[in-house]
Amino acid sequence: xxxxxSSSSAHIDTVLSHAGDLPPLxxxxxxxxxxxxxxxxxxxxxxxxxxxxxxxxxxxxxLDHQDQADELLNVxxxxxxxxxxxxxxxxxxxxxxxxxxxTVQFLGDPDDEAAHRKTGLYLGADWSEDHAGTxxxxxxxxxxxxLTCHHHDHFSAHHIGLTCTAVPIFNAQGQLLAVLxxxxxxxxPSKDSQTFALQLVKQYARMIEDAYFxxxxxxxxxxxxxxxxxxxxxxxxxxxALAEDGSLLAANTAGRRLLAQCALELPVRPSALAPKVxxxxxxxxxxxxxxxxxxxxxxxVRAFRTHRQNALYFAALxxxxxxxxxxxxxxxxxxRCALDELADDDPLMRKLLARAKRLSSEPxxxxxxxxxxxGKERLARxxxxxxxxATAPFVAINCAAMPESLIExxxxxxxxxxxxxxxxxxxxxxxxxxxxxxxxxxxxGDMPLHLQTRLLRVLAEQEVxxxxxxxxxxxxxxxxxxxxxxxxxxxxAGQFREDLYYRLNGATxxxxxxxxxxxxxxxxxRLFRELSEQRQRPPRLRGDAMSALLGYAWxxxxxxxxxxxxYALATCEGEEITVDDLPEECLPSLKLRPAPxxxxxxxxxxxxxxxxxECLRRHRWNVSAAARELSLSRxxxxxxxxxxxxxxxxxxx
Numbered sequence: 341x342x343x344x345x346s347s348s349s350a351h352i353d354t355v356l357s358h359a360g361d362l363p364p365l366x367x368x369x370x371x372x373x374x375x376x377x378x379x380x381x382x383x384x385x386x387x388x389x390x391x392x393x394x395x396x397x398x399x400x401x402x403l404d405h406q407d408q409a410d411e412l413l414n415v416x417x418x419x420x421x422x423x424x425x426x427x428x429x430x431x432x433x434x435x436x437x438x439x440x441x442x443t444v445q446f447l448g449d450p451d452d453e454a455a456h457r458k459t460g461l462y463l464g465a466d467w468s469e470d471h472a473g474t475x476x477x478x479x480x481x482x483x484x485x486x487l488t489c490h491h492h493d494h495f496s497a498h499h500i501g502l503t504c505t506a507v508p509i510f511n512a513q514g515q516l517l518a519v520l521x522x523x524x525x526x527x528x529p530s531k532d533s534q535t536f537a538l539q540l541v542k543q544y545a546r547m548i549e550d551a552y553f554x555x556x557x558x559x560x561x562x563x564x565x566x567x568x569x570x571x572x573x574x575x576x577x578x579x580x581a582l583a584e585d586g587s588l589l590a591a592n593t594a595g596r597r598l599l600a601q602c603a604l605e606l607p608v609r610p611s612a613l614a615p616k617v618x619x620x621x622x623x624x625x626x627x628x629x630x631x632x633x634x635x636x637x638x639x640x641v642r643a644f645r646t647h648r649q650n651a652l653y654f655a656a657l658x659x660x661x662x663x664x665x666x667x668x669x670x671x672x673x674x675x676r677c678a679l680d681e682l683a684d685d686d687p688l689m690r691k692l693l694a695r696a697k698r699l700s701s702e703p704x705x706x707x708x709x710x711x712x713x714x715g716k717e718r719l720a721r722x723x724x725x726x727x728x729x730a731t732a733p734f735v736a737i738n739c740a741a742m743p744e745s746l747i748e749x750x751x752x753x754x755x756x757x758x759x760x761x762x763x764x765x766x767x768x769x770x771x772x773x774x775x776x777x778x779x780x781x782x783x784x785g786d787m788p789l790h791l792q793t794r795l796l797r798v799l800a801e802q803e804v805x806x807x808x809x810x811x812x813x814x815x816x817x818x819x820x821x822x823x824x825x826x827x828x829x830x831x832x833a834g835q836f837r838e839d840l841y842y843r844l845n846g847a848t849x850x851x852x853x854x855x856x857x858x859x860x861x862x863x864x865x866r867l868f869r870e871l872s873e874q875r876q877r878p879p880r881l882r883g884d885a886m887s888a889l890l891g892y893a894w895x896x897x898x899x900x901x902x903x904x905x906x907y908a909l910a911t912c913e914g915e916e917i918t919v920d921d922l923p924e925e926c927l928p929s930l931k932l933r934p935a936p937x938x939x940x941x942x943x944x945x946x947x948x949x950x951x952x953x954e955c956l957r958r959h960r961w962n963v964s965a966a967a968r969e970l971s972l973s974r975x976x977x978x979x980x981x982x983x984x985x986x987x988x989x990x991x992x993x
Contacts, residue, residue, distance in 0.1 A: 351492050351500055355388045356381075372483055373493045376474040379482070380495045384470045391498035394460030395471055397442055399968060402464040403918065405442045410883035412509075412517055412548075413445060415555055417887040419548040420445055420520075426540065427522055433461050435521040437477050441468035444518075452525070459502060461523050472496065476504035477519050484508055484516060486545075488538050490531040503527040505537045507545035512553055512581070512590030513608045520545040546593070550579060553592045554658075557581040560589060562658040563619070563630065565598070569641055569654040578653070580619070586627040587616040598622075602648040622646060623653075633657040678725040682718065684862035688852045699847050700727035705799065707844050708822035710851030713899030716822040717782055719851060723820060724778040732777030735770050740783035747791055748807065755808035771804045775815045784821040784844065785830055792837045799843045819844060854894040854901065863898065864889050864905070871905050879912050884919040892926045920976050949984035952977070961988040 355377050380386040397405070406413060416436055424434045424447040433448035433456060446463040448456050456462050460472065469478030473495030480487055486507040492500050506521040522541055527533060554562065565578035579592040588606060591599060599605060604617050619630055623644040633642045634657055642655050679696050683689035699706060700723050708716045717736060724734045742750060753769025771779060781787070787795070798804050799819060803812040821844045830836035854860065864886065872878035885908070894900055908921045952966075959965040967977045981987075 351497050352388045354492065355495060370493070372479070372485075372487060373474060373489070376469065376479045376482065377495055379469065380473045384473075386470075386473050386495065388473070388495055388497060391473070391496035392471060393498070394458070394462075395466040396460075396462070396464045397466060399464075402442070402444070405438050405440070406444045406884055407882065409438045409444050409518065411555070412552055414883040414886055415552045416445065416509075416518070416520075416548045417890065419544050419551065420447060421891070423520075423522070423540070423544045427537075430524070431526060432522045432524045432537075435461065435465075435467075435477070435519075435523065437467055437519045437521065439481065439516045439518060441472075441477050441481055441519070442466055455525055459499065459525065461502075461525075467521075472499070475499060476506035476523070477521050480506040480508055480519050480521075481516065486538060486542055488531060488534045490527070490534055491529065493531075501525065503531075503534055503537075505534055505541050507538075507541045509545050509549045509552075510593050512556065512592065513606070514593070514596055515608070517549075517552070520548065550576065550592055553579055553581075553590070557590060558661045560660055561631070564656045564658060565595075565653045567653060569639070569643070572641055572654045572656050573639075576656075582619060582630070586619045586630065588619060588622075598646075602646050630655070630657065634659070678722040679719075681866070682715070682722055683857075684859035686852070686857045686859040689857065689859065692849055692851070695847075696723055696849060697726065699723070699849075701729075702847075703818065704846030705819045705821070705844050706846060707827070707848045708820065708851065709827075709848060710822075710824065711853050711897055712824045713897030714851040714853060715898045716851060717780060718898075719849065720778070720780045720820040720822065724780075729777050729818060733774050734778050734780065735774040736780040736782065737770050738782045740786040747787065748794070751791070752794065752804055753806040755806055766806070766808075769804065769806060771798060771817065772806070772813060772815060774817045777817065779817050779819050781819060781821045783823055785823040785825040785827055785836060789835075789837065792840050796837060796840045796843060799840075854897040860890055860894075861886070864901065867898070867902055868905050871902070871909055875909075877915070879909070879914065880916045882916045882918050885917050885922060888919045888922055888926055924976075924979065948980070949986065952980055952984060953986050956981075956986065956988070 380388075386392075413436075420434055420436055424432075427434070428447075428449065431449075433446065435443045436445040437443050443463055443465045446461075448461065453462075460467065466472065467475055467477035469475065469482050472478050474489060475494055475496075476487060476489040479489060486505075488503065488505045490503045494500050494502065502523055502525065504521055504523040506519050508516055509518040509520060511517045520541055522537060561582040561584075563578075563580040563582055564572060564576040565580070566572035566575045567577075568575070578595040578598050580595050581589040581591070583589055588599075588604075591606060596606065599617070599622065602622055604621060606617055607615075619625075620627060623630075624647055625644050629636075629642065629644075633655055634640050636642045640656060643652060644655055645652055677697060679693045679700070683693060696719070706720075706723065708719060710716055720736070721734060724730060737750065739747065749767070749769070751769050751771055753767050753772055756766040781795075794805075798815070801812070802816065803814050805812045827836050827841050827845075831838045831841045854863070857863070864881070868881055889901075889904070896903070904923055904926055907923055908917045912921045952970075955966045955969060956963070959969070963977050970977070
């Protein structure tokens with residue numbers, strides 16, 4: 341006979357006495373919690389005295405759930421990570437579940453992983469009410485409202501030590517999309533201690549919901565409303581998506597409440613037969629008043645009053661995303677500037693590219709600076725293609741990659757018979773080949789000092805003297821030089837000619853590192869399109885892979901990003917690239933860790949190779965079974981086996 345602890349026994353008695361129909365509910369019991377207890381017993385047949393252990397869905401099932409929530413996960417990633425940074429030091433974890441209660445995203449302290457798994461606070465856990473009983477996520481799904489399930493509010497005695505706060509996230513039609521939850525293993529006994537937690541999660545749930553709305557309707561006009569003129573552009577409390585005829589297509593949660601207050605309602609499933617709701621039914625205005633908001637006043641804000649309540653709201657209008665022209669402008673104008681392709685909405689890059697456009701046709705030498713791999717050669721090429729020299733040659737040379745003995749002959753060329761092994765007809769150097777166009781010198785800081793002197797003469801005199809020649813050859817060229825090193829500092833140290841530095845430095849453009857850029861998503865998508873366009877059926881980049889790529893620090897910058905995408909395209913076996921198709925170094929949060937049962941049987945000092953080998957031996961080299969225990973995919977386990985050179989006994993001969 342199982343002995344139930346006294347605290348659990350008292351909790352069980354309380355649940356049973358208040359979940360039935362016999363005694364009236366006490367004033368101290370939340371009716372929402374009481375309704376859930378009643379459902380657990382009467383509808384699901386759950387027994388608080390026999391709590392079910394946490395249930396985790398299989399790896400493939402989890403991937404299916406993540407796939408279905410793919411677009412939301414892509415949008416929610418930043419909000420979930422930001423929320424976790426606020427609460428991590430207080431011992432909370434963050435869970436994002438789908439509408440069925442399956443945890444599709446999780447952030448928590450790896451040191452507490454065993455305890456989190458034991459209570460179900462982990463990726464892949466099923467928190468539906470019909471399995472887990474009264475809990476924040478499951479009850480939030482049933483009641484469609486925010487709540488805190490604190491300690492003894494939980495139905496299961498297995499969960500009475502937890503405090504959990506969950507808030508629903510809805511789509512534009514008011515249907516449940518997901519649940520955002522924060523939970524802690526330990527907390528003060530009073531439920532009032534979680535009041536701030538509830539407000540914080542509500543704030544982030546609204547941010548995620550609105551970001552999802554803005555993404556879904558970015559091709560439509562979006563009317564942003566607030567009761568304050570000063571905050572409408574920042575707060576954007578009410579969001580309404582508008583068609584060109586002024587009909588309302590969708591609204592966020594606050595927007596639907598506003599419509600309800602004005603006796604208006606959008607159809608759950610918009611169709612041609614459904615009656616339209618027009619913005620003029622909401623506000624006392626003309627349609628032109630709405631679409632002219634960006635031009636109506638200096639602050640791009642306009643005031644409107646509702647018909648029904650005569651309530652005042654201030655409005656701003658977000659215009660639809662415009663599809664950028666691919667080659668010629670729609671009006672038949674000039675080709676789109678090559679510099680425009682290098683960035684999207686990053687402030688540093690916008691400022692840099694605006695300056696680059698002004699410099700593209702100027703007769704100035706340009707110095708590009710930035711970390712290795714930030715795209716200096718691509719910027720140099722775009723500068724060339726955007727200027728008046730676009731039809732002339734663009735010649736690039738990497739001063740760091742070429743042997744010192746060859747730089748002089750490659751740059752300046754030579755006459756026939758100048759040295760043993762030379763071409764019988766001589767050779768035009770790269771400087772001469774760039775005549776009329778652009779010479780790009782990458783890693784100019786690695787050019788030997790004696791060649792710097794010769795290059796300085798070329799720039800000063802606009803003429804080149806090939807090796808073995810007795811008279812110079814006139815050239816017309818522009819030099820774009822690049823370096824990841826500080827040439828000014830090298831010049832002060834005597835490692836780079838000061839006069840050459842000033843000759844090259846007609847203007848300086850400094851490229852930001854990839855980790856500092858706000859448009860990483862644009863760069864990932866652009867490079868992915870470039871690399872996959874040659875394939876007949878290119879795979880798509882799934883949301884979990886995109887989230888991992890966005891969260892990675894990219895020490896190798898854009899060059900490393902290109903390599904990672906090429907690797908993923910080469911190793912992907914299906915129609916989509918998932919997180920398991922990325923190199924291990926891009927997944928710092930997915931380091932190999934043993935499951936709790938394994939951890940108890942192993943020392944803390946055991947290395948990952950030993951952990952994996954032990955797990956495989958215990959499962960008689962069944963990779964699928966080992967992958968399930970380690971919460972990894974089979975391809976990832978095979979990849980780890982290759983990395984650590986772990987070979988099954990039957991394959992060692």
